[in-house]
Amino acid sequence: MLPDSQDQITATRIGIVGAGTIAEAMVNGFLSRRKDGLSILLSPRGAAVAARLTSRYPQTVRAGESNQAVLNGCSIVILSVRPQVLREVLSGLIFRPDHLVISVVAGFSRNAILSLVAPSRQVTLAIPLPAIERGNAPTVLLPPNESAAALFSRGGSVTAVEDERAYAALGTSTAIMASYFALAKTVTQWLANENVPQAEAGSYIAHLLQGLSETTQLKTSEGFQALEEYHATPGSFNDALRSHLKEQGAFKAVETGLDQLMKRMTGETP
Numbered sequence: 001m002l003p004d005s006q007d008q009i010t011a012t013r014i015g016i017v018g019a020g021t022i023a024e025a026m027v028n029g030f031l032s033r034r035k036d037g038l039s040i041l042l043s044p045r046g047a048a049v050a051a052r053l054t055s056r057y058p059q060t061v062r063a064g065e066s067n068q069a070v071l072n073g074c075s076i077v078i079l080s081v082r083p084q085v086l087r088e089v090l091s092g093l094i095f096r097p098d099h100l101v102i103s104v105v106a107g108f109s110r111n112a113i114l115s116l117v118a119p120s121r122q123v124t125l126a127i128p129l130p131a132i133e134r135g136n137a138p139t140v141l142l143p144p145n146e147s148a149a150a151l152f153s154r155g156g157s158v159t160a161v162e163d164e165r166a167y168a169a170l171g172t173s174t175a176i177m178a179s180y181f182a183l184a185k186t187v188t189q190w191l192a193n194e195n196v197p198q199a200e201a202g203s204y205i206a207h208l209l210q211g212l213s214e215t216t217q218l219k220t221s222e223g224f225q226a227l228e229e230y231h232a233t234p235g236s237f238n239d240a241l242r243s244h245l246k247e248q249g250a251f252k253a254v255e256t257g258l259d260q261l262m263k264r265m266t267g268e269t270p
Contacts, residue, residue: 011039014151015074017067017089018081019046022104022128026078027053027061029132029155035060038151041073045081045089068093076147077120079103079113087116095120102126102148106171109164110142124148127171132156142167168265175261176254184209 014030016023019042027040040061042050050063064070067089071077077099081089086105095101099120103113104127113123124145131137132155139152144160152158161167184205191201219227232239245251263269 011037012076012147012151013074014038014040014076014078015043015064015070016040016078016080017043017045017070017093018079019043019049020080020082021049022130023078023080024049024053025130025133026080026104026128026155027057029128029135029137030151031057031060031154032133033135034154041070043067043070071095071099074099076100076102076151077117079105079117081105083107090116097121100124100145100147102145102151104128125167126152127167127174128152128155129174129177140167140170165266169262172258172262172265175258179254 016027023042023046027042030038030040035057038060040053040057042053042061042063044050044063044066047063050061053061054063064073071093075098077095079086079090079101083105086108095117097119099117100122101113101117101120102124103110104125105113110123110125113125114121117123122145125142126148127140129137129139132139132152135155137156139156139158141148141152141158141160142164143162149158149160159170161170188198188201188205191204192198196204216224216227222230228242232242260269
């Protein structure tokens, strides 16, 4: 049970069904900078994760005795289990009409989640990213919900949309993460081949990318086209490499790759 202190009684009670990697990242994102205003009850499914989190936040996080106990003790339920076992995990659980259900489970539409959590009619889908743990992740919501937005804004920015296709597209766009690091790896290895020690090469590229990220944050209103042109003075190395990549079809390949993934995201292809 949660402590009976006045702080915990008045706090927003969050229940998380499923306690894996993304659940742990969310809890850290919600609490590592602000511990006020929330109490969190974790599913018993992830004992190791629950142990770490209850140890780190002993006044705020507790492990429930069962998934039903989690539902009984919260007003906001976050579903964070693997898609393959979602129906099995939710089978037999009793939701309340006043539950706000936030699903971070991939591959399940809002209507599908609504059918699994009735009689609750408040369902919001979310796409949290691992960086939520550090407080700088963008999270997508469908549809907009003030309570969900307030919660996820603790871990970064929130983009809320009404359109299901827009939500699917934003989710698809996160596929660039591995390619981003592959690009960094490629440049780092190129530097190493040119006699730059591996450690120094990696550190240099990491700081280069960090600077670009910070520039993006500081100059958000200018847009990516303006930033691209600013960094590509005609005749410069930046201009030359961008032209080469364009001629080789690199940017077009990104577009066609996202097109293919979007079809998977929307169920048009397996």
